[in-house]
Amino acid sequence: MSFDRSIKIAPSILSADFANFGQEIQAIESQGADWVHIDVMDGHFVPNLTFGPMAVKAFRPHVKTVMDVHLMIAPVDPYIDAYADAGADVLTAHIEAGPHIHRTLQAIRAAGMKAGVALNPGTPAEAVAHLLDLTELICVMTVNPGFGGQKFIDMTSKIRSLRSMIGDRPVHIEIDGGVDPSTAPLVAEAGADVLVAGSAVFKGGSVDDPDVYGANIRNIRDAANGVWA
Numbered sequence: 001m002s003f004d005r006s007i008k009i010a011p012s013i014l015s016a017d018f019a020n021f022g023q024e025i026q027a028i029e030s031q032g033a034d035w036v037h038i039d040v041m042d043g044h045f046v047p048n049l050t051f052g053p054m055a056v057k058a059f060r061p062h063v064k065t066v067m068d069v070h071l072m073i074a075p076v077d078p079y080i081d082a083y084a085d086a087g088a089d090v091l092t093a094h095i096e097a098g099p100h101i102h103r104t105l106q107a108i109r110a111a112g113m114k115a116g117v118a119l120n121p122g123t124p125a126e127a128v129a130h131l132l133d134l135t136e137l138i139c140v141m142t143v144n145p146g147f148g149g150q151k152f153i154d155m156t157s158k159i160r161s162l163r164s165m166i167g168d169r170p171v172h173i174e175i176d177g178g179v180d181p182s183t184a185p186l187v188a189e190a191g192a193d194v195l196v197a198g199s200a201v202f203k204g205g206s207v208d209d210p211d212v213y214g215a216n217i218r219n220i221r222d223a224a225n226g227v228w229a
């Protein structure tokens with residue numbers, strides 16, 4: 001996984017067919033996905049429940065790009081080794097999930113993964129000021145986490161602050177929630193490079209009609225890059 005700031009589209013399989021994850025992952029990757037975003041929810045930190053480390057481990061052989069695992073769970077630390085064993089490339093924990101995010105990020109790196117830190121909409125950019133050398137990715141939530149298909153919350157001023165705080169460190173800014181061709185240019189212009197999109201990638205397509213995924217991914221990427229159809 002090399003570092004660059006080009007726009008990367010990370011479809012969230014939260015919007016995929018839950019009975020068919022293997023083929024769904026292959027379909028989005030064959031249609032241009034750069035990363036695969038996996039939303040882990042525990043019914044406690046967020047009011048929804050998805051899947052755990054055993055399912056994530058089963059996804060691994062299907063993911064040929066980057067397996068980007070977003071933990072919406074509390075606590076995080078007892079599960080870090082399980083997600084390393086599952087093969088996560090990036091493991092992201094929420095800063096709001098506990099009092100010791102500094103230790104959590106160290107533990108994620110020590111387990112051999114890239115460490116990400118996610119910020120809920122109510123959490124300011126300054127919360128990561130002392131974490132910038134401990135992380136490879138800052139995930140700016142542009143919805144309150146828990147569900148796909150929610151309305152985008154404008155966090156462009158937070159993204160700009162983070163971009164300036166990061167400077168030339170190799171730290172990605174990821175945006176998660178409500179990303180589509182209308183919101184992608186706002187976040188890209190503010191400094192984001194990894195765009196998670198669930199409903200906007202999967203809508204209208206299926207594993208039997210994967211070209212729709214390709215068109216959806218292309219539309220988001222082109223909009224983020226300032227290419228207008």
Ligand code: DX5
Nearest residue numbers: 145146148149177178198199
């Ligand atoms: C929300 C998740 C997101 C979500 C994005 O809690 O972290 O990754 O799936 O879905 P859309 O793109 O539909 O807002």
Ligand code: ZN
Nearest residue numbers: 039070176196
């Ligand atoms: Zn997510």
